[in-house]
Amino acid sequence: MAVPEGSPTYDPGVRWDDTIGIRPSGGAYGKPVAEGAGFKFDEATLHELVKEWRDLAKEYKVDLNQAEYLAKAKPPGKEYASLNNANVTQESGTALSDALNRRIAYCESMADKYVTALGKYATAEEHATSVVNQQPKGIF
Template sequence: MAVPEGSPTYEPGLRWSEVDRFRPSGGSYGTPVAQGAGFKYDEATLHELVDEWTDLAKEYKADLNQAEYLTKTKPPGVEYASENNADITRQSGTALTDALKLRISYCENMANKYLAALGKYATAEEQATAAVNQQPKGIL
């Protein structure tokens, strides 16, 4: 599959498990910040990102529950080949569960970062509201 030209796009509400091919249309990753590294998001986008990272972490947790079965594999027979096969399957299951735990941690950390950004956003909104409310009322 060829990768489309241009920058990647962020599509709020997109569930990757439902995507059958890469779609280059949609929203954007945010406006680059001129004074340094990073991006600016509006409040709705931040809420959507928190939800998406949280949902992805939940999907990985469900996968982790299924992967736990691999770590407990028993050999189908009582001979060397069966025992060796079960041992290799358990090792694969352990590698899979370790990888899934890392992915869960990453997704939860990303959701927490966006939650922290929402907190900063709310603080900035409160400060702006307080500044506006301190202005004299009426026509000047």
Template sequence: MSEGTPTYEPGIRWNDALGILARPTGGSYGTPVAEGAGFKYDEATLHELVKEWTDLAKEYSMDRNEAQMIAIAMPPGQEYASGGNAEVTRDSGNALMSTLDERITYCERMADKYRTALGKYATAEDGATTAINQQPKGIA
């Protein structure tokens, strides 16, 4: 195992044998970026983070759909024990759904923050391009 601080690598799917089959797709999370307009991440990293947070929200949504099955569990029989067990199971399913709702909301908000950062990044990029284009052409 490597020494040092773990570094996020965009594009790695941790279910690919803990990154053994990793397919990095770009970005620089964890790598120092030149100081300037105040951006911590480059554009590729921002796009990757939006995708990863959105994908995670989708995964939680699928889990929530499955949790609904737990929340509507019916007792297998008419006796007291079956009814009590089903009630506890439904309560558990409802708690799971509530927790997953919170996680979905959190992931969606994180993706939105990175989308906002991308907008600021694009605005700064456009401003820099405009400033460069206004400079005199050729050697003075």
């Protein structure tokens, strides 16, 4: 597989796979808000963002399970070099576990923010539906 030219950029809805290449997943982020800073997202995009953040948190959790092996490393022998190497490996595993825990918390926080946005989206939809339903029926 050829490496794309230019700097790597994150493209939502695209998954990189070493054996197959790039395959689109079908989503795209919203358009910039005209009134000021920020973005607008449709409901499908919000669902996609929640899924992407939750999936990333799951990947970090798998990595966390592996990092715990490092944090519990045993020395192969009882001499100083083996003990010192095991201590350094354990410290590295602990630091990695701490970093992964922070990343998991961040991903889950981001997913929760999009879930909150989905709730606001649903509330706005319900309000709009009730306003439309209160309009007189038929042709004037």
